[in-house]
Amino acid sequence: MSNSAELRNRHYDNSRGGWVEASVIPESEVHVEPPSAYTAYESCTPIDQNILHGDDSNYMPFIPLADDPTFDHEDHAMEYKRLAWQEPYRDPDTLEITLETARRVQRRLHLSPEQLDSMGILPLTLSTTSVWGAIWTGKQRYELFRTLQTLSDVSPPLAGDLRSRLQDYLTLWCPTPDCTQAMCFSHSLEQAKLSLGSHRYRTGPFKRLPVTEPCGVDCTILKQSDDVEDVDWCPEDLDDLRSACIRMGCEAIISPSLSASEDPQDPNAYVRSPSSSPLVDTPPIHSTERCDHPGACRPDTKCACFVNQTPCSRLCRCSPECRRRWKGCRCAASSAMAAVAKRSKARGRRSLCRGTQCPCRAAKRECDPAVCLCSHDNASCRNTQIQTGASKLVEVKQGAFGLGLFLLEDARAGDLVTEYTGELIYEPTFLSRSQVSAHVGRSYVFGLNDVFSVDATNAGSPARFINHAPSRMANVAACILSVNGFQRIGVFAKKHIAAGSELFMDYGPEYPIGGEDENT
Numbered sequence: 001m002s003n004s005a006e007l008r009n010r011h012y013d014n015s016r017g018g019w020v021e022a023s024v025i026p027e028s029e030v031h032v033e034p035p036s037a038y039t040a041y042e043s044c045t046p047i048d049q050n051i052l053h054g055d056d057s058n059y060m061p062f063i064p065l066a067d068d069p070t071f072d073h074e075d076h077a078m079e080y081k082r083l084a085w086q087e088p089y090r091d092p093d094t095l096e097i098t099l100e101t102a103r104r105v106q107r108r109l110h111l112s113p114e115q116l117d118s119m120g121i122l123p124l125t126l127s128t129t130s131v132w133g134a135i136w137t138g139k140q141r142y143e144l145f146r147t148l149q150t151l152s153d154v155s156p157p158l159a160g161d162l163r164s165r166l167q168d169y170l171t172l173w174c175p176t177p178d179c180t181q182a183m184c185f186s187h188s189l190e191q192a193k194l195s196l197g198s199h200r201y202r203t204g205p206f207k208r209l210p211v212t213e214p215c216g217v218d219c220t221i222l223k224q225s226d227d228v229e230d231v232d233w234c235p236e237d238l239d240d241l242r243s244a245c246i247r248m249g250c251e252a253i254i255s256p257s258l259s260a261s262e263d264p265q266d267p268n269a270y271v272r273s274p275s276s277s278p279l280v281d282t283p284p285i286h287s288t289e290r291c292d293h294p295g296a297c298r299p300d301t302k303c304a305c306f307v308n309q310t311p312c313s314r315l316c317r318c319s320p321e322c323r324r325r326w327k328g329c330r331c332a333a334s335s336a337m338a339a340v341a342k343r344s345k346a347r348g349r350r351s352l353c354r355g356t357q358c359p360c361r362a363a364k365r366e367c368d369p370a371v372c373l374c375s376h377d378n379a380s381c382r383n384t385q386i387q388t389g390a391s392k393l394v395e396v397k398q399g400a401f402g403l404g405l406f407l408l409e410d411a412r413a414g415d416l417v418t419e420y421t422g423e424l425i426y427e428p429t430f431l432s433r434s435q436v437s438a439h440v441g442r443s444y445v446f447g448l449n450d451v452f453s454v455d456a457t458n459a460g461s462p463a464r465f466i467n468h469a470p471s472r473m474a475n476v477a478a479c480i481l482s483v484n485g486f487q488r489i490g491v492f493a494k495k496h497i498a499a500g501s502e503l504f505m506d507y508g509p510e511y512p513i514g515g516e517d518e519n520t
């Protein structure tokens, strides 16, 4: 048996059939460089879709570049109204406990929030008048999920209150067809508000809920007949119900009359730039607003779609019969096109909706599988690359200007290389953050529309590493497309790009590096 000193100097090498002497380097001769710390502010959370951040201009979350004496910290702090670390610490559970206690006391003893506040028995004041009360804070926290005005709004709906329960279901799910997240934060601006209960439906033409087979014990149909008032459902309500039923897997109340309209309206009616290529000449882009009113869009509805002269998307909450709804393309309608599509699909290529004769593409919209006669088969339509995630393999490594993005496979002209994702931020946040990015000399912000910018500084996709080159030398170009109601940034190949190439795009004249003028 070897002693431990001998063992330390030998190791077992299978290839050499037994113990071999190890060459031991004395500790004094070992020089290991300590690993260098990561450079500050370099971390970026990978995300595959934009996330709504909104505004952080009120709270300064931390002191950026705190160890850099050349950064003007005082000036930067002026961008914010409050310093987050000077707010008193509140255990988030305290809010829940306070609200739940208040709810129970209110139910059993019928004490109002004001009475409870005057008794001073709760850890937080409820105060319905001050913006700092627990009710207001609760509303802030939950308004993404449901609309709260008073304490009773925080309560779960009663079993027989079908309307509130349905609203609860609807606000729990993201109403975006592309998103399957419950309590989604990415599309929280889009929360559905059920329009039930308005008196106007009592006088209009009603549709009765078609009674067919219930989907289960909790089916809305059973609730309707059992324990709630007899409800007359207007078309908008039915649309909401249909959406709820689809998500619950219940086919029972899906009215056939609400399926996608077959109105042969000219699909070109809303095309704004018929001859433009999808990579250039972007028309003025408005924020992704959608209408939320009964009936069709008209001048008096003053909705964003009507005012901006943009077609209604499938997320709009106007009547399904509204003539402003985008009708999609008919690119696969002819048997000849269908045959071409079949042939190219067999070769693994997408051939439909390639050119601007496709009205969706001409209008800078991706084809919508719900209405277009092409994208029922995604493998054929060339204009669904962002929503189907048909991007290329890429890698990040040292590029021409710091890190850069490189292709790992060939790309053909028009192929989606990657999507540019990040946090959706408002202008004040853009301004406060740009002080830091100007100081470090790197910016990852991409203007999306007249409300939002996409900032890939803290969270984003590999597209954030694409370096700038003037247009004539750039091999990719970014294009903002409307994808099923949302504006998204696709980075497309301008020409054939061989695997291994670094990707460059023209950042445009507004980018600090300078556009064509400065770099040509």
Ligand SMILES: C[S@@+](CC[C@H](N)C(=O)[O-])C[C@H]1O[C@@H](n2cnc3c(N)ncnc32)[C@H](O)[C@@H]1O
Binding pocket: 401, 402, 403, 404, 441, 442, 443, 444, 464, 465, 466, 467, 468, 469, 513
């Ligand atoms: C979107 S980032 C690109 C990725 C960046 N190279 C990195 O290492 O993270 C944009 C920044 O890269 C640098 N950059 C990109 N293209 C450049 C160019 N043509 N000339 C000089 N700097 C460039 C600038 O610092 C710019 O603010």
